[in-house]
Amino acid sequence: IHKVAYEMLTSERSYVAKLHLLDQVFCKQLEEANIPANVVSGIFSHVKPIYQFHHDFLLPQLEDRMKEWNKKMGDLMKNFAPFLKLYSPYIKNFDVSMGLVNSWMGKPKFAAVVEDIQMTEECGNLTLQHHMLEPVQRVPRYELLLRDYLKKLPQDSEDRPDTEKALELISDSARHSNEAMKKIEKFHKLLELHEQLNGEVDVVSPTREFLLEGKITKIAARSGEHQDRYLFLFNDMLLCCSPSLVGNRFRVRTRMDVDGMTVSKGNNPEEDTFVVQARQRALELYARSGDNLGPEITRGSDLLYNVHMNMSCICTEFLKDSIHVSASELGKRAPQWIKDNEVTMCMRCSQAFNALKRRRHHCRACGWVVCSRCSNYKEKLEYSGKTDRVCKHCFFILKRVRPPSVEEESEKSKGVLEVRGSYNKLLYVICNMSGYLHMLDRDRRRWNRHWFALSADGMVLYVYKAHQDVKAEFTIPLPGYSIFEPDPLETTDREHVFTLSQAKQVYMLAADDAEKKNR
Numbered sequence: 001i002h003k004v005a006y007e008m009l010t011s012e013r014s015y016v017a018k019l020h021l022l023d024q025v026f027c028k029q030l031e032e033a034n035i036p037a038n039v040v041s042g043i044f045s046h047v048k049p050i051y052q053f054h055h056d057f058l059l060p061q062l063e064d065r066m067k068e069w070n071k072k073m074g075d076l077m078k079n080f081a082p083f084l085k086l087y088s089p090y091i092k093n094f095d096v097s098m099g100l101v102n103s104w105m106g107k108p109k110f111a112a113v114v115e116d117i118q119m120t121e122e123c124g125n126l127t128l129q130h131h132m133l134e135p136v137q138r139v140p141r142y143e144l145l146l147r148d149y150l151k152k153l154p155q156d157s158e159d160r161p162d163t164e165k166a167l168e169l170i171s172d173s174a175r176h177s178n179e180a181m182k183k184i185e186k187f188h189k190l191l192e193l194h195e196q197l198n199g200e201v202d203v204v205s206p207t208r209e210f211l212l213e214g215k216i217t218k219i220a221a222r223s224g225e226h227q228d229r230y231l232f233l234f235n236d237m238l239l240c241c242s243p244s245l246v247g248n249r250f251r252v253r254t255r256m257d258v259d260g261m262t263v264s265k266g267n268n269p270e271e272d273t274f275v276v277q278a279r280q281r282a283l284e285l286y287a288r289s290g291d292n293l294g295p296e297i298t299r300g301s302d303l304l305y306n307v308h309m310n311m312s313c314i315c316t317e318f319l320k321d322s323i324h325v326s327a328s329e330l331g332k333r334a335p336q337w338i339k340d341n342e343v344t345m346c347m348r349c350s351q352a353f354n355a356l357k358r359r360r361h362h363c364r365a366c367g368w369v370v371c372s373r374c375s376n377y378k379e380k381l382e383y384s385g386k387t388d389r390v391c392k393h394c395f396f397i398l399k400r401v402r403p404p405s406v407e408e409e410s411e412k413s414k415g416v417l418e419v420r421g422s423y424n425k426l427l428y429v430i431c432n433m434s435g436y437l438h439m440l441d442r443d444r445r446r447w448n449r450h451w452f453a454l455s456a457d458g459m460v461l462y463v464y465k466a467h468q469d470v471k472a473e474f475t476i477p478l479p480g481y482s483i484f485e486p487d488p489l490e491t492t493d494r495e496h497v498f499t500l501s502q503a504k505q506v507y508m509l510a511a512d513d514a515e516k517k518n519r
Helices: 002-032 037-044 047-067 074-092 094-104 108-118 128-132 134-151 160-196 300-309 317-323 392-399 406-412 514-518
Strands: 210-219 226-234 237-243 250-257 262-265 274-277 282-286 313-316 377-381 386-390 426-429 431-440 447-455 460-464 474-477 482-484 497-502 505-510
Touching: 002 037, 002 047, 002 108, 002 128, 002 134, 037 094, 047 074, 074 094, 074 134, 074 160, 094 108, 094 128, 108 128, 128 134, 134 160, 160 210, 377 392, 386 392
Parallel strands: 313 426
Antiparallel strands: 210 226, 210 282, 226 237, 237 250, 262 274, 274 282, 377 386, 431 447, 431 505, 447 460, 460 474, 482 497, 497 505
């Protein structure tokens, strides 16, 4: 019991030292360097109460308890458990804080202060971002220590009731922390990769997702030499790297955009090779037996599937519910039509409509608004008893035949948000809220009406021309942005105006009424 209790104390000492580093070193030196107060507070404001509690209250009590050890720890931890509420604002604001750090690391003055601290012995050669993860990981750590303490506690110990109650309270807080950590894990993985790649490529982005990694063999185009390489596949890029001689580090040899990428079978007779081709270059690759890429990349067709799964059109959850018709019901009942004025592009290929070359048509099977190229098919529909216009996707379902393969259609791929409808892979973005807002154009002359959708994690704002469009016109990664009330003299022609601002990037938005603005 004493050994576990002492581990609690030593662990707490180490944790308080890291909180001191965040609050008394990073935060203080950035303030002294005259970094804007709203930036520093946006990053560190929720650290101070956590640091003060652990430094002034919990650590001294643990020190006193171990000096006069009475074989009790549960009572102290039970009294401490309610203060875990201090962590809620920190965890909730973590994405915003991290976004500010990443944004401001691009500014020389901010970066110089942070990098100087990171080189100190106190910092342990770890980044500011790594130290900021400590409070998120701390609550689950208390749970593990307390479980270990309870296991070693005698059944008849008078400390058992207090320990069990403390464990119940801390476990409940740990569950909330673990849920937040799941969201942070993706970001943490990008952070690890950024370090493994020695910062050669900035992989940290709120809209980037890591998919898979592993060994691969590259065949040199000129010499035919077989070279060991390591691939990192993201939703928007593929990195081909060579292993470094020092530690688990890699040197980036080739960066390839997923946008427009194709994969085809190679011509090498000795190996089962495949060729990955992008705008930048083409690579001939194969997986040796024992390479740890797994089935996703061992076969070229599976890599292509992974690539194209992430070149999909983006739909938000509000659209998903309104456009879904199950395959079993297709053609058996009349669909609900999407209105013409609710879309500005073909809902299959995402090409923009115009009055001359690309007119609007409705698929009589699913009700989507599509272009003539995507609806140049006819099939008899059970609900009407007539042969009528249907889109390509519905045609193949109704015919019960295999649609063209990705390889057959890949040359028509238009980009990360513009994949041909034949792939039929929609990446649905579950949204927190959505609605129409007016946005001031770049010339600050005209207000344009757009449909905005905020992702459920609050990380990304998707901007559409119309609310049933399958492709976002553009996206705004929100970490690092602040909301301000503009000068009334700048917005005399509009009410209910607010701005999204990050460094030199400013978006001026206007709601229809005060209620929508306050949302």
